[in-house]
Amino acid sequence: MSTPAMLNAAPSDNAGSPDYQGTAARVRELVTPEGVDLRLTLADASERASAFLLDAAIITGILIAFSLLTVGAALFSGARSGEFVGVIWLLGAFVLRNFYFMVFELTPRAATPGKRILGIRVTTRSGGPLTADAIFARNVMRELEVFLPLSFIFARGGGVDSWIALAGIVWCGVFVFFPLFNRDRLRVGDLVAGTWVVRAPKRILDVDLVARETPTVIAFTVRQLDAYGIKELSVLEDVLRRKEPATMAAVAQRIRAKIGAGATAATDEEFLNAYYAGLRGRLEGRLLFGRRRRDKYDKP
Amino acid sequence: MTMPSLTLKSHRFRAEREADWRRLDALLVRLERGATRGLSDDEVTSIPVLYRSALSSLSVARAISLDQSLISYLESLCTRAYFCVYGTRTTLVERIGAFFSTAWPAAVRELWRETLVSAGFMVLGAVVAFVLTRESPDWFYSFVPGDLADGRGPASSTQELRDTLLGTHSGSGLAFFSTFLFTHNAQISLFAFALGFACCLPTAFLMSYNGMMLGAFLSLFSQRGLGFEFGGWALIHGVTELFAVTLAGAAGFRVGWTLAFPGARSRLDALASAGRIAAVVMAGVVVMLGCAGLLEGFARQLITNSYLRYAIAAASAAVWLGYFYLPRRTAP
Numbered sequence: 001m002s003t004p005a006m007l008n009a010a011p012s013d014n015a016g017s018p019d020y021q022g023t024a025a026r027v028r029e030l031v032t033p034e035g036v037d038l039r040l041t042l043a044d045a046s047e048r049a050s051a052f053l054l055d056a057a058i059i060t061g062i063l064i065a066f067s068l069l070t071v072g073a074a075l076f077s078g079a080r081s082g083e084f085v086g087v088i089w090l091l092g093a094f095v096l097r098n099f100y101f102m103v104f105e106l107t108p109r110a111a112t113p114g115k116r117i118l119g120i121r122v123t124t125r126s127g128g129p130l131t132a133d134a135i136f137a138r139n140v141m142r143e144l145e146v147f148l149p150l151s152f153i154f155a156r157g158g159g160v161d162s163w164i165a166l167a168g169i170v171w172c173g174v175f176v177f178f179p180l181f182n183r184d185r186l187r188v189g190d191l192v193a194g195t196w197v198v199r200a201p202k203r204i205l206d207v208d209l210v211a212r213e214t215p216t217v218i219a220f221t222v223r224q225l226d227a228y229g230i231k232e233l234s235v236l237e238d239v240l241r242r243k244e245p246a247t248m249a250a251v252a253q254r255i256r257a258k259i260g261a262g263a264t265a266a267t268d269e270e271f272l273n274a275y276y277a278g279l280r281g282r283l284e285g286r287l288l289f290g291r292r293r294r295d296k297y298d299k300p
Numbered sequence: 301m302t303m304p305s306l307t308l309k310s311h312r313f314r315a316e317r318e319a320d321w322r323r324l325d326a327l328l329v330r331l332e333r334g335a336t337r338g339l340s341d342d343e344v345t346s347i348p349v350l351y352r353s354a355l356s357s358l359s360v361a362r363a364i365s366l367d368q369s370l371i372s373y374l375e376s377l378c379t380r381a382y383f384c385v386y387g388t389r390t391t392l393v394e395r396i397g398a399f400f401s402t403a404w405p406a407a408v409r410e411l412w413r414e415t416l417v418s419a420g421f422m423v424l425g426a427v428v429a430f431v432l433t434r435e436s437p438d439w440f441y442s443f444v445p446g447d448l449a450d451g452r453g454p455a456s457s458t459q460e461l462r463d464t465l466l467g468t469h470s471g472s473g474l475a476f477f478s479t480f481l482f483t484h485n486a487q488i489s490l491f492a493f494a495l496g497f498a499c500c501l502p503t504a505f506l507m508s509y510n511g512m513m514l515g516a517f518l519s520l521f522s523q524r525g526l527g528f529e530f531g532g533w534a535l536i537h538g539v540t541e542l543f544a545v546t547l548a549g550a551a552g553f554r555v556g557w558t559l560a561f562p563g564a565r566s567r568l569d570a571l572a573s574a575g576r577i578a579a580v581v582m583a584g585v586v587v588m589l590g591c592a593g594l595l596e597g598f599a600r601q602l603i604t605n606s607y608l609r610y611a612i613a614a615a616s617a618a619v620w621l622g623y624f625y626l627p628r629r630t631a632p
């Protein structure tokens with residue numbers, strides 16, 4: 001079914017829904033073995049940072065709860081098994097610090113809780129399967145990006161020592177802010193592991209706007225339907241999905257003025273729904289003849 | 301007027317295929333939760349089929365539909381299905397098995413040059429510190445930080461030094477001690493590896509510094525005629541631990557060197573493959589340090605005979621060297 005001809009017909013610049021606008025620079029090609037480009041969008045720096053801060057908060061929370069629990073257990077059980085509790089704490093803290101990220105990224109969703117909340121996941125830059133060694137490599141590098149700067153920040157001492165710590169912080173800054181200085185938002189760990197972090201939001205399939213309850217039929221002339229292109233259509237789609245009365249009224253008024261539609265009994269929403277269905281039918285019909293009209297400035 | 305919307309081709313297209321997409325979606329939700337066992341055989345075999353039909357739907361939708369929410373839904377669905385279909389298919393047990401039987405020794409052999417360099421830095425540091433400390437014992441304080449020296453130093457009497465070499469613990473506290481040693485050492489070597497990214501220099505420094513501490517101690521004890529006993533005390537776990545630290549340094553060197561000199565491939569590609577080999581070595585280093593922690597925490601404290609200590613040291617050296625470097629049949 002997925003013939004090359006269809007691929008060629010696919011738009012090169014997809015005027016996406018508003019939350020995809022302005023992300024064109026972060027779209028990367030991932031061609032599946034079946035020959036379809038999935039067009040992954042890279043996560044931006046703020047998403048990465050928020051996900052990390054969420055994970056850091058979760059780790060800290062777990063560590064505090066775990067420490068209280070072990071201290072309680074040690075007090076309760078007395079000195080004899082206090083050693084055992086100490087061992088548990090040391091191992092627990094070690095595992096938490098080093099393997100929290102790895103364990104979650106090894107699951108099928110390849111994302112820590114923080115990344116899941118932000119709707120992003122780890123994947124290989126080559127598109128191949130994500131292997132355990134890649135995940136290990138990208139997470140061990142956190143020593144350099146997180147713990148080394150922390151150790152300089154909390155370094156004690158006056159005089160020369162504090163100057164050394166300051167120089168250390170500046171030096172660490174290279175690793176900490178590394179993602180901001182490359183196009184693919186790779187951090188040092190991604191670089192070493194051959195991975196990157198992409199958006200993988202779980203979307204729900206909205207109802208088709210043209211399939212809603214029997215739309216009011218308003219006949220538009222071809223001239224009226226030729227007033228807009230695909231970009232305007234997707235804006236209209238977004239307006240109709242959000243259903244804010246004020247916005248719909250404003251948009252309906254502008255469209256009526258532009259296409260010179262006479263006063264009808266239809267409400268703003270009914271008018272917009274009808275115009276959406278008509279415009280989409282017109283543009284899709286032209287699409288089948290190989291004519292993709294990008295926006296209203298494009299020739300009809 | 302009967303359902304004018306059905307006159308839209310894109311709407312008909314969606315109505316015909318929507319059920320399949322929703323089936324795939326439901327299966328993916330279960331797979332992503334890790335409920336692989338809950339799936340019947342039919343469901344498992346239907347995933348690739350549904351995935352390919354969703355992909356073809358995506359191509360068609362991009363060509364004929366202007367419904368943005370439909371296209372972004374299909375893109376997200378296909379991406380999720382792609383990761384499920386082409387993601388890793390091995391189980392954790394298989395992965396661990398492959399790690400110990402082939403991947404780890406192969407990665408260590410691959411890094412033989414870096415291992416030699418890393419060991420070279422450590423030996424160099426040890427020799428320098430040994431010579432300097434023998435010339436003037438005050439150098440000891442420069443090489444060994446106070447908390448690590450633990451009261452041992454040129455000012456200690458020979459008897460005090462001898463006592464530190466004996467197992468001082470009677471059995472209690474050993475588990476905690478060995479766990480502490482393991483987590484501490486593992487953290488340090490992970491750190492040494494990560495530092496390799498800064499063009500090898502910090503790793504080289506850490507390796508020689510580690511050697512210097514060793515050399516300073518050796519010099520101190522050998523001046524009091526305790527060199528032989530100190531050797532047994534240090535090597536019973538030191539063979540495993542120093543080998544692990546050397547490998548951690550080697551992994552760091554590989555990454556740093558590749559960053560500076562990527563060779564024929566692009567820097568990104570070369571770095572990614574170097575990082576993966578180094579990561580396999582590092583995972584093994586953590587395992588080795590676990591063994592070293594047990595040897596240090598238990599065996600060293602419970603075994604006080606120097607000859608027995610040397611025997612264990614030699615045995616562990618033989619085990620590690622044989623495991624890593626003995627030629628073996630490669631899987632076809």
